[in-house]
Amino acid sequence: MKSLLGLLLLLLATPVFAGEELHIFNWNDYMSEEVVAGFEKSCNCKVVQDYYSGTEEMMAKLQAGASGYDLVVPTQNAVQALIQQGFLEKLDKGALANIKNQDPGFLNRSYDPGNVYSLPYAYTTTLIGFNEQRLKEQGIEPTGWAVIFDPQILEKIKGKVTVMDDADELLGAALKYLGYSVNDVDEKHLREAQQVIMTAKPYWAAFNSSSYIKELTVGNIWVAHGYSSDMVQARNDAMDAKRDFSVNFILPKEGAVLALDNMVIPKKAKNKKLALQFIDFLMDGKNAAGLSNDVGAGNPNAAALPFINPELKQLAAIFPDQKVLATLETLEATSTKVRRLKNKLWTEIKLK
Amino acid sequence: MQGKAWYKYLLSLPPMAYLLIFFAAPTFIMLFASFRYAGEYGGLAPWYLHEGGRLTLDLTLENWQRLLETDIYLRLFLRSIGYAVATTLLCMVMGYPLALMIARSGRKHRDLLLLLVILPFWSNFLVRIYAWMIIFSPAGALTRMINGALELLGMGSVTLMYSPTAMLVCLVYVHLPFMVLPLYANLEKHDLDLLDAAQDLGAGKWRRFWLITWPLSLPGITAGSILVFIPVLGMFAIPDLLGGTNGIMIGNVIKQQFMESRDWPFGSVLSMVLTVTAVAVVLLGSRLGARREGR
Numbered sequence: 278m279k280s281l282l283g284l285l286l287l288l289l290a291t292p293v294f295a296g297e298e299l300h301i302f303n304w305n306d307y308m309s310e311e312v313v314a315g316f317e318k319s320c321n322c323k324v325v326q327d328y329y330s331g332t333e334e335m336m337a338k339l340q341a342g343a344s345g346y347d348l349v350v351p352t353q354n355a356v357q358a359l360i361q362q363g364f365l366e367k368l369d370k371g372a373l374a375n376i377k378n379q380d381p382g383f384l385n386r387s388y389d390p391g392n393v394y395s396l397p398y399a400y401t402t403t404l405i406g407f408n409e410q411r412l413k414e415q416g417i418e419p420t421g422w423a424v425i426f427d428p429q430i431l432e433k434i435k436g437k438v439t440v441m442d443d444a445d446e447l448l449g450a451a452l453k454y455l456g457y458s459v460n461d462v463d464e465k466h467l468r469e470a471q472q473v474i475m476t477a478k479p480y481w482a483a484f485n486s487s488s489y490i491k492e493l494t495v496g497n498i499w500v501a502h503g504y505s506s507d508m509v510q511a512r513n514d515a516m517d518a519k520r521d522f523s524v525n526f527i528l529p530k531e532g533a534v535l536a537l538d539n540m541v542i543p544k545k546a547k548n549k550k551l552a553l554q555f556i557d558f559l560m561d562g563k564n565a566a567g568l569s570n571d572v573g574a575g576n577p578n579a580a581a582l583p584f585i586n587p588e589l590k591q592l593a594a595i596f597p598d599q600k601v602l603a604t605l606e607t608l609e610a611t612s613t614k615v616r617r618l619k620n621k622l623w624t625e626i627k628l629k
Numbered sequence: 630m631q632g633k634a635w636y637k638y639l640l641s642l643p644p645m646a647y648l649l650i651f652f653a654a655p656t657f658i659m660l661f662a663s664f665r666y667a668g669e670y671g672g673l674a675p676w677y678l679h680e681g682g683r684l685t686l687d688l689t690l691e692n693w694q695r696l697l698e699t700d701i702y703l704r705l706f707l708r709s710i711g712y713a714v715a716t717t718l719l720c721m722v723m724g725y726p727l728a729l730m731i732a733r734s735g736r737k738h739r740d741l742l743l744l745l746v747i748l749p750f751w752s753n754f755l756v757r758i759y760a761w762m763i764i765f766s767p768a769g770a771l772t773r774m775i776n777g778a779l780e781l782l783g784m785g786s787v788t789l790m791y792s793p794t795a796m797l798v799c800l801v802y803v804h805l806p807f808m809v810l811p812l813y814a815n816l817e818k819h820d821l822d823l824l825d826a827a828q829d830l831g832a833g834k835w836r837r838f839w840l841i842t843w844p845l846s847l848p849g850i851t852a853g854s855i856l857v858f859i860p861v862l863g864m865f866a867i868p869d870l871l872g873g874t875n876g877i878m879i880g881n882v883i884k885q886q887f888m889e890s891r892d893w894p895f896g897s898v899l900s901m902v903l904t905v906t907a908v909a910v911v912l913l914g915s916r917l918g919a920r921r922e923g924r
Contacts, residue, residue, distance in 0.1 A: 621701075
């Protein structure tokens with residue numbers, strides 16, 4: 278209904294706009310409408326947004342030949358795959374004056390050395406959200422992945438823990454717990470990680486990537502493995518509902534997965550100039566901060582920091598300092614062979 | 630006469646074409662895909678190569694070999710079949726008396742009772758599953774009541790959410806109407822004079838049921854069982870949402886192949902096995918039904 282209405286409004290609005298249109302393909306709930314309105318005003322153009330909820334969904338749509346998007350916001354491993362497929366346009370850095378605002382810590386990463394095709398947009402981490410009071414009652418002080426993997430700790434919170442229903446994320450967490458890289462593809466190390474998961478599995482309530490915000494907020498689950506932006510939401514929801522407990526989260530000391538989302542321009546884009554203009558607009562400190570404040574995600578823009586909501590900024594798990602940042606790793610694109618191996622390990626985990 | 634047959638043919642053409650285009654063709658495409666290589670970025674790799682101006686086929690049996698190289702997929706199928714059999718039996722045990730009661734009640738009540746059976750379909754499947762998640766949750770009234778009672782009896786508490794029990798309850802809940810409706814359609818058509826005749830000849834209540842109603846209702850049971858068994862076999866949403874750490878069925882693994890691991894060929898292999906299993910069950914069911922009727 279909403280989209281129908283939107284379409285209607287769009288049809289009505291079209292004649293008014295003699296200007297150009299910018300088509301964006303982005304993660305859902307990952308854009309600040311205020312910032313978009315600001316851009317529309319400054320460029321005298323119209324921004325048309327389309328959303329996706331999973332990397333595979335986005336890749337499938339682009340692969341099926343969806344053209345007409347001028348700007349896409351994929352996560353780093355998808356950027357790597359899109360580059361390898363020759364899908365992306367090189368960014369004209371000359372047109373991007375605000376590039377100087379980007380925090381160098383988020384540039385020149387292995388998925389796009391030299392940021393030839395992509396520039397960071399925002400980021401989330403995969404971490405541990407928990408019920409402060411219930412864990413305190415059990416005498417548990419969560420600091421690292423042990424809280425979801427160590428049977429001695431899990432013994433006290435059996436059936437109150439959920440982990441992500443995502444092979445890359447969970448195997449990545451187990452690899453980190455063992456001291457390996459999240460991108461380790463050595464079968465022996467992956468087997469070890471599988472063993473860690475198998476040992477901990479009897480203590481978990483479920484594999485859950487979809488409803489852990491609610492379960493944490495209601496108090497059904499005391500420890501959840503999930504995305505930082507979701508944990509911010511769970512924390513706020515529990516506060517708003519005036520529960521007799523509070524939800525908090527920590528970045529495990531061993532390090533974790535960092536999901537760095539990027540702005541890229543497809544080769545097939547119709548309005549590359551406008552897309553570049555929008556990228557530059559988003560790299561302006563105030564606009565970047567507006568985005569962060571609205572969606573509760575970390576920001577790779579140094580000039581944005583002064584404008585970010587102080588309450589959000591002081592959260593170490595959302596805005597990690599350089600030392601913590603060094604422990605975070607982004608997931609890399611994997612080959613068919615590795616995906617098959619991981620899937621087999623995953624099916625075994627689920628079945629046993 | 631001939632004109633009539635022609636009409637019949639014309640009328641059955643659209644559904645036939647529909648099934649051919651949307652069932653038979655995709656099944657063959659999937660069968661073909663199961664012999665192809667996966668594309669590096671999802672999808673499928675080309676099935677032919679140009680080599681020195683000549684076309685060579687690039688097909689493989691490795692996807693089928695993967696199915697057999699370990700026993701996990703066999704166990705996965707057995708587990709899914711186990712859930713499907715259990716759900717079908719539970720639906721039968723609960724659905725039969727219900728269908729019989731509706732079929733034997735007065736015309737006025739019958740329509741209302743039927744409406745009540747269909748009522749759950751008025752809300753979306755996922756919404757109903759989420760409702761069950763709330764009912765089963767540790768903070769929910771049902772769980773608190775059960776655990777309160779257990780505590781009074783000096784027993785430990787139970788967890789309902791994320792368990793095989795929760796899955797089974799939901800599977801039965803969702804599929805019960807599919808058992809009740811065909812059974813009702815069958816039971817409603819029974820000639821009640823047969824029962825009167827049996828009574829006149831001295832048959833008791835149970836004898837009348839076992840010798841008349843039960844054998845006559847077998848086609849209804851077969852139809853209901855097929856309608857329950859097959860969707861449960863391929864179910865993935867319920868194990869995903871309620872299944873807990875062991876809640877996995879073949880449908881979940883097929884979904885994983887097409888989504889997370891971007892491995893269409895192996896997903897096709899598993900889908901083919903599932904399709905063949907489902908077809909085998911239908912054939913077995915209809916053969917059993919036919920034999921009973923023939924007797």
